Amino acid sequence: MEGFDLALEARPAWRDGDYSHIPFWVYSDTANYEAELRNIYKGPVWNYLCLTAELPKNGGYKATKIGETPVLVVRGEDGVLRGFLNRCSHRGALLCLEPRGSVKRLTCVYHAWSYDLEGNLKNVAFEDGADGRGGMPDDFDKSRHGLRPIEVTEFCGLVFGSFDPKVPDIETFLGPESVRFIKRALGKAPLKLIGRSTQVMHNNWKLYLENVKDVYHATILHLFFTRFRLNRLGHEGGIIVSESGGHHVSYSKMDAERGNQDYASQDIRSTGEGFSLNDPTLLDSIDEWEDGITVQIQSVFPSLVIQVIQNSIAVRQILPTAVDRTDLNWNFVGFEGDSEEMTRTRVKLNNLVGPSGYISLEDGAIGGFVQRAIRGVEEDSGVVRMGGDDVATVDYRATETSVRGFWKMYRGLMGV
Amino acid sequence: MSSPEPLQAKLLADDLLARYVRCLDDGDLDEWPGFFTDPCIYRVTHRADDRAGYENALIFADSRGMLRDRVNAVENVSVYEPHGYRHIVGASLVEQVNGTLIDASASFLVARIMQDGETSVFATGVYRDRIDISGDEPLFAEKVVIMDSERVDTLLAIPL
Known part of the structure; x- marks a missing residue:
């Protein structure tokens, strides 16, 4: 095992304040890549998501990604753009399979849980069971199982999203x-x-x-x-x-x-x-x-x-x-x-x-x-x-x- | 040539297409602009953009000169790893004949062969053509290449 450790030792480290030498492992190391998905894409940055022009009408959505994570941008019935994970709160299945479309509700194909365009869970199939049996327990609270939101902002016809609620406003960021x-x-x-x-x-x-x-x-x-x-x-x-x-x-x-x-x-x-x-x-x-x-x-x-x-x-x-x-x-x-x-x-x-x-x-x-x-x-x-x-x-x-x-x-x- | 009978139109379209893809697959790009009228339309787009009615194209040319410029760039200017194509085209479907203009379409599959022999399906789609048979030989007055996918692997240098 010593040999493996030696190989890692030989990898050049970052040097303080030196932005002129870029170790090549940074382009191919899978652990580093996973760290980028967490620290950069889910970090305090604004990720470009789509054009405002792609969502001209209420009920329009666009499915895209932040890093490798599927997200949705939805224009609600109130005309407001919101962002969510493209993921059902139930078992985690993809909600929208098409890259873009127009909907009244966001409904999961797996068990037909459906959400309004503000991300609230509105319907759980067989919530009260079938033939009076089964169903969700009494303490199941739909309001706690909405879609996970992301931050969304618009600037100059561009829609950006962020996982980090503490991300600075877009103009400060830019x-x-x-x-x-x-x-x-x-x-x-x-x-x-x-x-x-x-x-x-x-x-x-x-x-x-x-x-x-x-x-x-x-x-x-x-x-x-x-x-x-x-x-x-x-x-x-x-x-x-x-x-x-x-x-x-x-x-x-x-x-x-x-x-x-x-x-x-x-x-x-x-x-x-x-x-x-x-x-x-x-x-x-x-x-x-x-x-x-x-x-x-x-x-x-x-x-x-x-x-x-x-x-x-x-x-x-x-x-x-x-x-x-x-x-x-x-x-x-x-x-x-x-x-x-x-x-x-x-x-x-x-x-x-x-x-x-x-x-x-x-x-x-x-x-x-x-x-x-x-x-x-x-x-x-x-x-x-x-x-x-x-x-x-x-x-x-x-x-x-x-x-x-x-x-x-x-x-x-x-x-x- | 005068207005053709349906079967003759299909034969003309099939023959032009067969010669067109042979030219590209043999790498005789200098001959490629000669398959078009001047002016002409050559567009490479994909199904989603086509259905949405978007005007843009990955490649757009409206003259033989512009096609020659594309060849000049591909052969002398652009930098890419050497590769070639193999087109497999389906039978031409004649959509309509209007005097000496034949509107025809045909499916295509293009394999890309890299210099190390790696072969992959590079593009599939449909040619939507307008063929002008008024001259000595049939020529494309319009050729719209509609790829099924909007994804292009690495780059699109050699025309489809």
């Missing part, structure tokens, strides 16, 4: 800069869903969230914009990291005229031959932002990514399904009142994103490349030192500061 950019992206008018997709990734959830925060890779792995000379690290823009470290915004102002000398000297694949599109109408856009920002990528710890690339807007939900598997739920959106031309423009630009997106499809695979390569050699660590070792808001993008920010918040919640 911090002022994240609030400002969510309002920029989604706050103009009520959102309109125009499509969904789920991308199944063979990697730990953190690898995807880090990838989103990692602007360093954006123009190197994703060659499309670089080849087309549309987005480079030197372009005007920057990274905002929330005080918690957990949330970030990266933004840039594309400028097709800018030269590419920096890239030519870096010996990276991104340079190569420039190519031009046979049909450049793919990239046609309508100016709807008025601030010159053409790309906004924003993450909210631990489960939300908001992306605005010109008129392409997506709300992405990151859901772990196992230590080495993650679902990325894409919600492609526009706004109520969009003209046909605007919707068509969004649809064409959405060729850039999603599971087949010109600048995003690689992200479905890259985490899996890491997951496979660290197998069995978890005694080593990765390094994220671009731009130094600190966690800070900066006005350049050749940095990994927002990745370090992720680890700052992660380690705080995990107590490591």
Whole structure:
């Protein structure tokens, strides 16, 4: 048994205040993953659940998850959004089997216990027995067996949920800069869903969230914009990291005229031959932002990514399904009142994103490349030192500061 | 070609589809845009979005040029592990014939073969096609790929 202990000893430990070295076991250790489900997903964070636009009518529900735990968001007869575990109080069976729907009552298929939309247990089949025999004892109190509620809040057309009643209010949780950019992206008018997709990734959830925060890779792995000379690290823009470290915004102002000398000297694949599109109408856009920002990528710890690339807007939900598997739920959106031309423009630009997106499809695979390569050699660590070792808001993008920010918040919640 | 009889329409649809999937499975992506009229519609969506009437698509193109750009990206720009497809398509069902336009649908199953030989069912669904037979050879004026599932494993690079 000594050998096993030695192997564990060899595992690198977290070092105080060092957010630049990430031990690889953190992506594959199942005990650590279970601890994340408890300390992060059930902790004092707001998990993205759905769009307000998905629940326009009273009685509408959406079934989703916090971490791996099934939850429901329900719009009651009073119009109020509430959240519950998607679990019958009786034997614990799933209540809603469909991902979304419209109901008057929530009724379990197992023994037909049913709940009103405020989560109160209203009916227990054969509560008084059958033929005068059996049934629930006299001291059975339905009011004590309602659905287990979760905290729910709405912000800018997004619905968030939390297990922790002590979670700070959503704007405090996000911090002022994240609030400002969510309002920029989604706050103009009520959102309109125009499509969904789920991308199944063979990697730990953190690898995807880090990838989103990692602007360093954006123009190197994703060659499309670089080849087309549309987005480079030197372009005007920057990274905002929330005080918690957990949330970030990266933004840039594309400028097709800018030269590419920096890239030519870096010996990276991104340079190569420039190519031009046979049909450049793919990239046609309508100016709807008025601030010159053409790309906004924003993450909210631990489960939300908001992306605005010109008129392409997506709300992405990151859901772990196992230590080495993650679902990325894409919600492609526009706004109520969009003209046909605007919707068509969004649809064409959405060729850039999603599971087949010109600048995003690689992200479905890259985490899996890491997951496979660290197998069995978890005694080593990765390094994220671009731009130094600190966690800070900066006005350049050749940095990994927002990745370090992720680890700052992660380690705080995990107590490591 | 003039307006076809029902049986002839079915044969035309089956033949075009057979050649189309052979092209993709053989990896002759450069030939792929040639199966479409210009302009055209090529959309990849899934059943839930289709039923909900959502406009978005995973891949959307409305010209041959845009299809060529997709091929250019898949072959020269996008980064992914090499893999290929094997399409199994069902018989074409002719929905209607309107002059030289044939509306037809057919089921598909696409297996994905990775470079190490690992083979899995990547997608199943239905092609909803509008075939234009007014020219020298039948071409897709519209091809809507409706996957049964909204889940895509890893990524969708090569067209379906």
